[in-house]
Amino acid sequence: MSPLLDQDSAFFDLAQRRNVLFYHKGYFSHNIVAAMGEVVKLQLEIAGVSGPTRRKLFSSFVELSQNIVHYSSDSLQPGNDGGGSIREGAVCITTDGERHLMMCVNPIAAEDVDGLRNKLEPLRSMSVEEIKQAYKITLRADTPEESKGAGLGFLTMARDASAPLEFAFHPRADEPGTTLFCLKAII
Amino acid sequence: MDNLYIAATATSPEVDFRFDQHSLLLRGESYPENAAAFYAPIIEQLRQYLAESAGAVTTVDVVLTYFNSSSTKMLFSVFDALDEAAQSGSRVLMNWYRDEEDETIFEFGEELKADFHAIEFTDRPVAHQGQ
Secondary structure (H helix, E strand, O other), X not given: OOHHHHHHHHHHHHHHHOOEEEEEEEEEEHHHHHHHHHHHHHHHHHOOOOHHHHHHHHHHHHHHHHHHHHHOOOEOOOOXXXXXXXXXXXXXXXXXXXXXXXXXXXXXXXXXXXXXXXXHXXXXXXXXXXXXXXXXXXHHXXXXXXXXXXXXXXXXXXXXXXXXXXEEEEEOOOOOOEEEEEEEEEO | OOOEXXXXXXXXXXXXXXXXXXXXXXXXXXOOOOHHXXXXXXXXXXXHHHHHOOOOEEEEEEXXXXXXXXXXXXXXXXXXXXXXXXXXXXXXXXXXXXXXXXXXXXXXXXXXXXXXXXXXXXXXXXXXXXX
16 A cells, blocks of 8 residues: 555544544635534434434534634634635544534634633533523623624533533644634533 | 515524514524624514504414524524513414424523513424434
């Protein structure tokens, strides 16, 4: 086998061993999210995932992907004059026995790290009931000015997840003003 | 006033507001790029209709299979407008259709019932159509 095929085969073997149901790295626009949504629905159905779990995974997929469209700091159209947003990131769905892992990575401005951490950290110590209560309060509250998603997105993901959301920030050495934001939901 | 019809897309629901028949329908999935921009004109026309139709009996069929977080927020405003009309003498009969297995949409329906007492709310679980 040629070295090139060896490398390709290692990539596909790894994807298979990790039970990757879906992976996309690149640009995210609204139309791309809609098309990927169709793929994700089909993959989950073919994989035999139960209806309620499929719905939760699809919901988390949409929230994560729309976060990238709206908030990733790497925008393809710097001016964003009129056209929809197109921003960079990655999303991956894998299966681990009965659990499903949904992960996303996207660059954010380093100055936004504290704000995100302050939104996500309290969710980790909340019970399911507390998350549902916070969801109810946020649903009835006025939308924060900087938010396009009503501030409900992370609460929706926390509600659908079966374990606390995990997140991390990796400062980028090559771009001091940029940090990679990683978020993982177990469903 | 004119009826309002917006065809469904992959990410936005069908809106079929037949104001002349006091019959309103929302059907499909809702995760548009900008939920506020999608729903704001709909809510505006709905409010205008409700203002002009004091005392009417309006049927609202909601057949949404998925809505994202920002749509959820806007839907709350839709139901708020309907509840205000029902408090001031109109009747609003809401049919809340959902997959019988769908806890999320069931629970959102419960939220609506808890907040909007004047709407006559009927939960309509639909039997699951196989896999």
